[in-house]
Amino acid sequence: MDDRFNTTQAMREAVFFDGPEANRRYSRFWLLLILAAIIASAGVVADSTATVIGAMIVAPLMTPILGTMLATVLGDHTNLVRSLLLVLAGAATAIAIGYLVGSLVAVDVLAETNPQVAGRVTPGLIDLLAALGTGVVGSVALVRRDISDTLPGVAIAISLVPPLAVVGLALESGSVIQALGALLLFLTNFVAIIGTGIVVMSIYGVNRLARVDSAGKPRRLARPVALLAVMLVIIGAPLAYTSLTVAARSIVEKGVFDTSERWAQSVGWEVQDVTTQGEKVHVRLEGPLPLPQTSELKSALDAAGVDTSLVIVNLVPIYTVDFDAIE
Numbered sequence: 001m002d003d004r005f006n007t008t009q010a011m012r013e014a015v016f017f018d019g020p021e022a023n024r025r026y027s028r029f030w031l032l033l034i035l036a037a038i039i040a041s042a043g044v045v046a047d048s049t050a051t052v053i054g055a056m057i058v059a060p061l062m063t064p065i066l067g068t069m070l071a072t073v074l075g076d077h078t079n080l081v082r083s084l085l086l087v088l089a090g091a092a093t094a095i096a097i098g099y100l101v102g103s104l105v106a107v108d109v110l111a112e113t114n115p116q117v118a119g120r121v122t123p124g125l126i127d128l129l130a131a132l133g134t135g136v137v138g139s140v141a142l143v144r145r146d147i148s149d150t151l152p153g154v155a156i157a158i159s160l161v162p163p164l165a166v167v168g169l170a171l172e173s174g175s176v177i178q179a180l181g182a183l184l185l186f187l188t189n190f191v192a193i194i195g196t197g198i199v200v201m202s203i204y205g206v207n208r209l210a211r212v213d214s215a216g217k218p219r220r221l222a223r224p225v226a227l228l229a230v231m232l233v234i235i236g237a238p239l240a241y242t243s244l245t246v247a248a249r250s251i252v253e254k255g256v257f258d259t260s261e262r263w264a265q266s267v268g269w270e271v272q273d274v275t276t277q278g279e280k281v282h283v284r285l286e287g288p289l290p291l292p293q294t295s296e297l298k299s300a301l302d303a304a305g306v307d308t309s310l311v312i313v314n315l316v317p318i319y320t321v322d323f324d325a326i327e
Contacts, residue, residue: 015067041101069197098168108173121181124243131192139200
C-alpha cells in the first residue's frame, strides 16, 4: 500500500472531527478554546507576555484550520464545511469571551495604554511573512510525524486566539478600528496556514493521492488555490498600507526624537519618549526647574521639516530633595 495513503489517513485522524472519537475531540476542542480565550484575555489585560504565550500553547484553533487546509487538498466537502464552521464558531467564542473579560475591567483596554493590544492591532507585511513561515512548519509537522514536537513552537509563533481576544477587548472599549486591526492579524494567519499547507501537501504528493473522487473524476485544486490567491491579495493590501503607515510614523517619530534630544541636551533636560496618538506626536521630556522655553525647539522642528501643529510637548519638571543635606 502507498505510504502516502497511511500518511493521509494519519493526518485525517489528527485534524478531522469525525469518526468514533468525534465527541471526545469536540469536547476537548471547546474546553481548551474557552480556557485559552480566558487566559489570553486576562494576559492581555494584565500585560503579561508569559500568560499570553501560555494561551497560545493551549489554544486548539490550529487543528480545525489545518483540517480546512487538508479537506481542501483532499476534496473532502463534508470535513471542509465542518472545519470551517468550527473555526468560525471558535473565533466568535474567543471574541465574545474577550468582550466579557473587558466588561469586568474598569479601564479601557486599548493600544494607547496596553502594549499587548498595540502589538496586535497594526499588522504589517512582516506579520504575513512570519505567518507564511510558521504555516510551512505546521504543515510539514502534520505530514512528518517525526518532527511533530515542533508544534508547540508553531503555536507560539502563529498568533490565533490572542488577536481574537483583542478584538473582543477593543470592541468592548469602543474602538472598532483597533478591533478590525486585530481581526486582520487573525485572518492573515488563517490564510497563510491554509495557503502554505496546500503548497506543502503538493510537495509531499498528498494531493495527487486524493485527486480522484468516488465517481472516478479527477479533483482539481485550481479553484481553491485561485480563491486563496485572491484572499492573499485582499489581505496583503491593508497589510501593505499598515506597513507604510507605520514606517512613515516611525520616520516622523525619529526626526522629532533626534531634534528634541539635541534641544534637551542644550537646556539640561532629557527626552523620555516620543509616541504617536492619533494624528498627534507626543514628546515627553523631564528635567530640573525652571521650565525651559520651547520656542527654540519649535524652530528646530520647523527647520527639520516637522509639522509642529501635530506635535505636543509634555514638560515634566523633576525636583530633587536631599534629606542628608538638610541639617
